[in-house]
Amino acid sequence: MAVMITDTCINCGACIDECPVEAIVDEDENPTGEEIYYVYADKCVECVGYHDTPACAEACPTEGCIQWDDATDGMPASENRKSKGTPVVE
Secondary structure (H helix, E strand, C coil), rough: CCCCCCHHHCCCCCCHHHHHCCECCCCCHCCCCCCCCCCCCCCCCCCCCCCCHHHHHHHCCCCCEECCCCCCCCCCCCCCCCCCCEEEEC
16 A cells, blocks of 8 residues: 555545545445545555645645555555655655
């Protein structure tokens, strides 16, 4: 996975609107059954080729909600990525 959304998500929809590859789904489509938004690892490109940083984290009003997760083999990864569990935008 590239980025992940934590349980501090308030389901505002800002991240969904900003994702250039439609990798984020709302709580109704979250395959884990949790009532938070979800990032599909096999779709997330960390906005490489689109933005300098993941647009979802820039748009998110909840501090620390969107964090780095393990990179997925074969998927683009940001040169600026931090360790797993670190907020994408600090």
